[in-house]
Amino acid sequence: MFDNFLIRKDSLKNEKDDHGNVIGFTFAARNANYRGVYLSLHNGYYIKVDGIQYKRDVQTFEINGKEPRSFEEIKTAIWEHWDYDDEGIIHVKKEGGLAPGRHTIEFQQSVLAAYGYLPTDEEWVKCPPEPGTGAGSDKTKNIVTYELELQE
Amino acid sequence: MGKIKRGVSLYSYQQAQFFKELDLEGQIREVGENLYGADGIEMLDEMSLRNYPNPPEEFFDQWFSWMEKYGTTPVTMDVFCDVLQFRDHVMSISECADRLKSDIRLAKKMGFKNVRTLATTPVEVMIEALPVAEECDIRMGKEIHAPIPLNGQYVNEIVDYCQKTGTKHLGIVPDWGIFAYRPSEVTLDWYVRQGAKRESCDLVTEICMDNYLGKSDELNKIDLSLYSAGNVESMFHRYLKFGDAPKDLIPAFNKMQGMIRSNVSGYTDIDFEVMGQALLLSRTKAEDLKELMPYIVGIHGKFYNMSEIPEKPGTYQDISMDYEGPIGFLKEQGYEGYINSEYEGQRRFQDRDEAHLISEVDQVRRHQEMLKRLIGE
Incomplete structure (x- = not known):
């Protein structure tokens, strides 16, 4: 659900460090559900930009007015809620960032929310699923492709 | 004899909320002012509340002032339970019950009469939370959602427990999707x-x-x-x-x-x-409700698409499910609880651009036209 609206269209930007070096890119996303969830359930993203995949180890997530956190840290936010109304910012580490112009982003979110107990529960405690396999994305089953213009 | 009451689950306005077209007050206003006398509010805690599970104290005053201003009344709060919340282990039955107890207390504080749990909530969780429901005088209802039928294990175990103990605080919330007979x-x-x-x-x-x-x-x-x-x-x-x-x-x-x-x-x-x-599809018939009448906490008026009835301008139907039969049956049985509109067709338009999204407000108004007509108000 909300397939075409999960990434805000005008949100793709390069990110600079304190010294002005471009260290990656960011964009804004919403939860692909009709409700919010405890933040700990948020398991990362399948992100491919112009054919290059950026895995969880280069992703951090900024929400609730806090600094961007890795998904290992997010996992421990067991009493913090990601409210339905709120947009989060995904930060992807990539030296030099993205080139100016249009980019093709393939995108799928993984949030381990479900309707009660599932046969996969124990397995996902031991080994959380890889985002992009469809696990944790039951309301947007397919990888969605966005064409986004890099903003200044 | 009383009448079937009409309300709306704010689930119906999930898209309007996503795009920030209607906030919580706007949704309540729409129910109170534009739905031909509907007054019931059903709400999903994790959708409608900011800072769940601990909204600030000012929120509660504001909530009751909206109820008064728009002539609405809190009916049912729908709650969830994601069992991987702690991530280092799967939640136990007791941990699920703790969450349910906390949601029941929150529902009480907001003036709700009922709490709906997910269809897949083990009955043991509900039984463990029952003393809190009784203390708060909140009726807990397990949602019976397609493809789950009315005559299967999930309903039987609730009915058995109620008959054994005589509790008035446990029951079911049938979702109208059980009366669907084809895909929308x-x-x-x-x-x-x-x-x-x-x-x-x-x-x-x-x-x-x-x-x-x-x-x-x-x-x-x-x-x-x-x-x-x-x-x-x-x-x-x-x-x-x-x-x-x-x-x-x-x-x-x-x-x-x-x-x-x-x-x-x-x-x-x-x-x-x-x-x-x-x-x-559940392949359920209206008569299957007969033995279950005392245990119905509330009913979700699920629908997927309201279209105009051919040659009857201004009147609407959902061609994928039976409303007339079950409403007739509920009237006959003297049901006096709520049917709350629960629109679920919006996601079937969200693969298109913003100009082609569907209006939830319009769909719910059509659904309420049908309910009012079939109830015979």
């Missing part, structure tokens, strides 16, 4: 836009209608009575992609694939998923 036209159109063949849509509709009209019993042998629709859909998708699924589901999945293989040429995986829509 908006669901099928969505699948066609995703690449499914129109022949597959016609095939699934034909098989469902033959089953409904008693011309075939092809679907009756399939038992998915312990699964929620959302889980069946995502498990079928995973099965098609990776070949793994719970063992008891595999025969039903294979059967759906077989029907496409033998009837539709040039099919792809998505055609199997179209056929899988037939697995989401």
Whole structure:
């Protein structure tokens, strides 16, 4: 659900460090559900930009007015809620960032929310699923492709 | 004799909230002012509340002032339970019950009369939370959602417990989707836009209608009575992609694939998923409600698409489910509780651009026209 609206269209930007070096890119996303969830359930993203995949180890997530956190840290936010109304910012580490112009982003979110107990529960405690396999994305089953213009 | 009461689950306005067209007050105003006398509010805690599970104290005053201003009343709060919240272990029954108890107290504080739990909530969780429900005088209802039937284990275990103990605080919340007899036209159109063949849509509709009209019993042998629709859909998708699924589901999945293989040429995986829509039907009849009347906490008026009845301008129907039969039956039985509109068709338009999204406000108004007419107000 909300397939075409999960990434805000005008949100793709390069990110600079304190010294002005471009260290990656960011964009804004919403939860692909009709409700919010405890933040700990948020398991990362399948992100491919112009054919290059950026895995969880280069992703951090900024929400609730806090600094961007890795998904290992997010996992421990067991009493913090990601409210339905709120947009989060995904930060992807990539030296030099993205080139100016249009980019093709393939995108799928993984949030381990479900309707009660599932046969996969124990397995996902031991080994959380890889985002992009469809696990944790039951309301947007397919990888969605966005064409986004890099903003200044 | 009293009358069936009308309300709305704010679930219906999920898209308007997503796009910030209607905030919580705007949704309550719409129910109070534009729905021909409807007054019931049903709300999902994790959708409508900011800072769940601890909204600031000022919020509660504001909430009651809205109820007064718009002439509405809190009826049911719908709650959730994601069992992987702690991530280092799967939540135990007691941990789920703790969360439910905390949600019951929150519902009480907001003036709700009922709390709806998910269809898949183990009855043990509800029983462990029951003393808190009794203390707060909140009725807990387990949602009975397609493909779960009214005459299966999930309902029986609730009824048995109520009969054994005499508790008045446990029951069921039937979802109108159990009276659906075919996939909605908006669901099928969505699948066609995703690449499914129109022949597959016609095939699934034909098989469902033959089953409904008693011309075939092809679907009756399939038992998915312990699964929620959302889980069946995502498990079928995973099965098609990776070949793994719970063992008891595999025969039903294979059967759906077989029907496409033998009837539709040039099919792809998505055609199997179209056929899988037939697995989401409960095949429930209105009379199945008879023995369950004392345990009905509230009813979800689920619908997928309200279209104008041919040659009857200004009147509406959902062509995928029976409303007339069950409402007639509920009236006959003297049901005095709420039917709360629960619109679920919006996601079937969200693959398109913003200009082609559907108006939830308009769909709910149409649904309330139908309810009012069938109830006979």
